[in-house]
Ligand code: SF4
């Protein structure tokens with residue numbers, strides 16, 4: 001008898017893009033050999049750049065603190081290889097042209113650092129939070145919001161639920177899937193640490209139902225690690241994009257809705273990624289800061305797609321060389337997934353803490369058609385999970401009236417790309433909305 005699993009989902013909008021995960025979903029995580037040099041940006045988070053703590057010619061060991069948050073929001077930066085600081089200057093970063101960065105040239109004789117697990121159960125909540133803060137952990141994807149800030153609800157917030165995002169609904173990306181399969185014990189232990197920091201017992205891990213093996217392995221791990229008073233539920237989710245976006249994930253799992261311009265705190269929820277739970281485990285149990293991460297390298301434009309564990313600051317050029325180079329029909333390089341990622345034009349930029357994947361796409365994997373006028377089909381209205389009218393916003397922007405769109409709520413758009421994905425006229429709706437947002441903010 002087959003058991004029927006009820007799948008949670010959100011009510012409004014959403015699309016079903018081609019998954020394109022077969023290129024890497026069955027490939028085990030592979031450790032990339034250390035590069036000769038890394039370029040570590042001092043700004044990999046939401047906030048101001050860190051202050052460099054090293055000088056040119058200083059020797060550093062992997063895991064050393066090399067950039068500290070001075071004030072306000074931010075996350076510490078650590079050396080990702082052992083060697084000598086060879087430059088401290090502005091360099092091209094993934095999102096901005098000039099980011100203050102520290103270049104380290106590797107000492108070829110240095111050994112990899114080893115870490116011994118330590119029991120965390122006797123640590124207080126402030127101790128645990130401090131370890132997360134020291135380790136420089138930030139959210140994956142997006143702007144890189146510091147994790148310790150997300151774990152510090154305001155005193156009036158009544159948080160009762162932690163949700164871990166294991167949906168990985170973006171096409172091509174398989175990083176979280178592989179982490180759940182290969183490091184389930186660390187993810188569940190990291191979930192317990194997160195619950196302990198928040199002082200709550202209820203946690204959910206939301207995983208799209210196309211990752212049955214990950215659902216099964218995490219369910220088994222939760223069973224094996226029962227106890228400590230924590231209640232961790234593995235929640236299979238309907239396969240629908242953008243299932244992994246914060247507001248949609250909360251609605252899918254709890255039925256609660258984050259109010260417009262509100263935060264998950266407002267409805268008692270904290271959301272973290274499964275990769276963040278693993279980074280928290282590393283920080284607390286191993287005392288290991290965040291200086292390496294797993295990313296998916298995929299697309300038909302790279303010779304050998306892979307799920308790679310790489311050091312922060314590794315240049316895309318080094319990744320490409322390690323994977324046998326790009327293919328002649330490469331047409332576009334995308335940082336992140338095809339729905340929410342952004343195109344990059346240089347291989348001279350480094351991997352940062354917020355990168356989840358890099359796609360090397362050929363002409364047949366991208367849309368190259370020119371856009372036409374809106375035919376008023378209404379498909380974008382149906383697809384928008386926020387209930388916005390992307391067509392209207394686009395028409396105003398095209399007419400040079402972006403400032404008149406404020407009443408249409410462009411600031412509620414989180415740029416999921418569903419509207420542009422369904423538009424038969426191939427209108428660049430997300431770009432239109434970005435312009436509208438800039439005006440609305442003013
Ligand atoms: S990109 Fe914005 S407007 Fe378009 S579907 Fe997503 S939330 Fe809606």
Ligand code: SF4
Nearest residue numbers: 374375377378380423
């Ligand atoms: S999907 Fe495209 S063509 Fe259809 S209403 Fe929206 S903007 Fe217009």
